[in-house]
Amino acid sequence: MNRLLLFIPLVIFALMGLVFWVGLGIEDKTSLPSPLIGKPFPEFELGVVEDGRTLTTKDLQGQPALVNVWATWCPTCKAEHAFLNELAEQGIRIIGINYKDDVMKARDWLKAYGNPYAYNLSDPQGKLGLELGVYGAPETFLIDSEGIIRGKHIGDLNPVVWESLGKQFGEMQ
Amino acid sequence: MLNTAMLHLPEIGQFALILAFIMAVLQVIVPLFGVNRGQLWLMGYARPLAVGQALFLVISLVLLATSFVMDDFSVAYVAANSNSLLPTPYKISAVWGAHEGSLLLWVTMLGLWGVAVALLSRSLPLDMVARVLSIMGMVSVGFILFTLETSNPFTRILPSPPQDGADLNPLLQDFGLIVHPPTLYMGYVGLSVAFAFALAALMSGRLDAAWARWSRPWTTAAWIFLTVGIALGSWWAYYELGWGGWWFWDPVENASLMPWLVATALLHSLAVTEKRGLFKSWTVLLAIFAFSLSLLGTFLVRSGVLTSVHAFASDPERGVFILALLGICVGGSLLLYALKAPTVASVGRYEVVSRETALLVNNLLLVVMALAVLTGTLYPLVYDFMGLGKLSVGAAWFNTMFVPLTVALALLMGVGAMTRWKSDRVSRLGGQLWIAGVLAVVFAIVVALLLSEAVSGSVVLGLGISFWLIFATAADVWKKARGRLGKIPSLGVSYLGMVIAHLGVAVTIIGVTMVSNYSIDKSVRMVPGQVETLGDYQFEFTEAGTIDGPNYTSQATRFNLYKEGKKIEVLTAEKRRYHARGSVMTEAAIDVTLFRDVYISMGESLEGGAWGMRLQVKPYMRWVWLGAIFMSLGGFMAVLDKRYRRRQKKEKLA
Known part of the structure; x- marks a missing residue:
């Protein structure tokens, strides 16, 4: 056997290491503010998870809301859900985007864990998610009563995150 | 609270951890230097240093647990993961409820495996003991340093500690979570022994049957812990998450499945290396992969790079440290492999129809399964890296990959166990097995018909391969016992262990088939x-x-x-x-x-x-978990085999 062949595992590993390394570098960019902030919410026309009616961008307007991107395949969303229920109890309007998910599963989920959402937009292909620059679930956008995106949080909402995000949301009311 | 602050228990714990670190450094240097210089007295330090290191690690872990039990919320880790109302058993299990404590538990277990090697290695030449313990020491050095530098569980919140703690994540307040992580960790860490043996053999150039025989019981022991740990995790998810699902293909589960698959391959490859002196380089590579995947499992998942990329970025210091450790550990061992693995083809010959071939195919199937899981787990990350956007690989993809591979593996298992070494004949195997094959097909169809009028192909397939495995295994036992029930116990504890483990696979497949189709x-x-x-x-x-x-x-x-x-x-x-x-x-x-x-x-x-x-x-x-119990029981029986301890007795006599 040629000794050079024995180096193959090492080379493959080095390549994988490189991917991780550069991947780590990419993560830092997530802390940059979303370019969407200050811009209107992207146009969409999507079905609602709960009852199947179709809504468009105009339906978002009227009052400030949190737009929460979630999915049943996302473990962090499960962890976040209880806190969303609390926020909803405080009267905060939350609109869900059920991202790259199955409507039936989503309905089961809402039945099992409670539904903090005013309604959920079903985005099975992730098209709206793409336009929003969704990085992974969960993500949450703050939109004002005009439907303009005012803030964004990547990762789960929890009492700590809400301290600053909630303040911003309160100012929009 | 004031009491513990005055007792300085957390400080003593941290000090013990530092002492353990120093012991580990000595454990790396002194024995290896002894090997290099041929000084037996220096090699002789390997065992006491391993015991000393483990002792200080245990002290450190016990003191952390004490801080939890005494509600010392001045310790940041306790404040973040406990609460005065938390029942005491959960206060103890909260020790491994988050990153820092898990890491301490991990290194403590590594120390304890080192002690086990030190105490149970009387049959080994001293230079091998020195090398093995020195390599395990290297792993210890890296991870104790990581704990001390980036994840110290003893850090205090002073001068104004919180009145009460934030409580343990309720998901973790459960019996399953008291036992699941330590068991799984024992398995992950246990693979370090096989890894250390492989590297020691590479370093010494003695990749022989003796090395394989030493490695086998250790690999099997770690594999048993992994098997039980994975089953416990699945059982916990089933009753605690409230969905009734028992396997989700999420990254954390995948991280435990990958080392299990590779360790299973390693077990079988070691058998070939021991019995026939073949597949040496491959076995070494599997030992390296199994432990590397354990590291990947424990740390990359724990650090959150896979589940939520954000966790990783929030603490780049840890991320970079982990990557560096993984790089040194895996890269270093693969470099050693590239430089020292034998390039001369093994002398043993075998034909296409032989047990060697069967085990080789078994290895390939298991490794392909592990690669499938690895790909599915890392693909989203790589996809993201290529700038193609974000995606998630769902359960459907894994199932598509796993079903055909499992079918192939189960079919092979039935034949492989009864195939002879070196060379066998298709006609002989066919003569032994055709009845099992016919019975399996007939039974599968009949049972599927009894279960429901609408027979589904997947049920017939799942039951068919299970029955095939059961009947083929029974045929083999029957043949080896020459048709006498009383002779079965004398077939050897190793062989019977294999039979039970293989039947366990059949039991699990039946469980999976039934619960997936008829729930x-x-x-x-x-x-x-x-x-x-x-x-x-x-x-x-x-x-x-x-x-x-x-x-x-x-x-x-x-x-x-x-x-x-x-x-x-x-x-x-x-x-x-x-x-x-x-x-x-x-x-x-x-x-x-x-x-x-x-x-x-x-x-x-x-x-x-x-x-x-x-x-x-x-x-x-x-049945899904019952099969896992069978598998681990089979592994346990294999470890009991006397031949792993034979030489020890001879030495005592001499």
Whole structure:
């Protein structure tokens, strides 16, 4: 056997290491503010998870809301859900985007864990998610009563995150 | 609280950790220097240093647990993961409830495996003991340093500590989570022994049957822990997450499955290396992969780079440290492999139809399975890296990959176990096995017909390969025992261990087939007094109320379960709200028999005292885990084989 062949595992590993390394570098960019902030919410026309009616961008307007991107395949969303229920109890309007998910599963989920959402937009292909620059679930956008995106949080909402995000949301009311 | 602050227990714990670090450094240098210089007295330090290192690690871990039990919230890690109301057993299990403590547990277990090697290696030449313990010391050095530098569990919040702690994540307040992580960690860490043996053999150039024989019981022991750990994890997810699902293909589960698959391949490859002196380089590579995947499993998942990329970025220091450690550990061992693995082809010959070939194919299948899991787990990351956007690989992809591979593996297992070394004949195997094959097909079709009129192909396939495995294994036992039942115990504990482990695989496949195809469920709105029927069962909702727990309050619903009009059980499902974090957890009520689980979980509260309930009947659910118990029992029997201890006796006599 040629000794050079024995180096193959090492080379493959080095390549994988490189991917991780550069991947780590990419993560830092997530802390940059979303370019969407200050811009209107992207146009969409999507079905609602709960009852199947179709809504468009105009339906978002009227009052400030949190737009929460979630999915049943996302473990962090499960962890976040209880806190969303609390926020909803405080009267905060939350609109869900059920991202790259199955409507039936989503309905089961809402039945099992409670539904903090005013309604959920079903985005099975992730098209709206793409336009929003969704990085992974969960993500949450703050939109004002005009439907303009005012803030964004990547990762789960929890009492700590809400301290600053909630303040911003309160100012929009 | 004041007491422990005055006792300085956490400081002593940290000091013990530093001492353990120093011991580990000495454990790396002194024995290896001894090997290099041929000084036996220096090599002789390997064992006492390993014991010393482990002793200080245990002291450190016990002191951390003490801080938890005494509610010392001046320790940041305790404050973040415990609460004065938390029941004491959970205070102890909270030690491994988050990153820092898990890491301490991990290194402590590594130390304990080192002690086990030190004490149970009398049959080994001293220079091998020195090399093996030195390599395990290297791993220790890296991870103790990581703990001390980036993840110190003893850090204090002074001068004004919080009055009470933030509580342990309610998901983790459960018996399953007391036992699951330590078991799994024992498996992960145990693979370091096989890894150290492989590297020691590479360094010394003695990749021989003796090396394989030494490695086998250690690899099997680690594999048993992994098997039990994975099964416990699946069982926990099943009853605690409230969905009735038992495997989710999420990154954390995948991370434990990958080392298991590779360790399974390693077990079989070691058998070939020991018996026939073949596949040496391949076996070494598997040992390196198995441990590398353990590291990947423990740390990359723990650090969160896979589940939520954000966790990783929030603490780049840890991320970079982990990557550097992984790089040194895996890169270094692969470099050693590239430089020292034998390039001369092994001398043993074998033909196409032989046990060697069967085990080689088994290895390839298992490695392909592990690669499939690895790809599915890392693909989203790589996809992201290429700038193609974000995606997630769902369960469907894994199932598509796993079903055909498992079928191939099960078919092979039936033949492989009875194939002879070196060379065998298809006609001989066919003569032995055709009855098993025919019986398996007939039984599978008949049973599938009895189960339902609409026969599904996947049921016939799943049952068919299980029956095939059972009948082929039975045929082999029967043949080897020459048709006499009384002769079976004398076939050897190793062989019988293999038989039981293989039957365990069949049991698990039957469980998976049945529960995936014949589970029924129903989500209904129910008010007290209402009766719902699902399958053969009637669920009578008797009452709803509240239960006060030590650190939570539950809303509970009580059910009478009837089968054909006869009451068989009273079941109480709960929805717990934990005080400290205000989070809500579902506690499913499960009635268990060997042939089916009845599973009741609560959904949301509806108007008029009604509840949204989810009722499920899951046939053969227990078999999925029963098979894992069989597999680990089989492994345990294999470890007991006397030949692993034979030389030790000779030495004692001499």
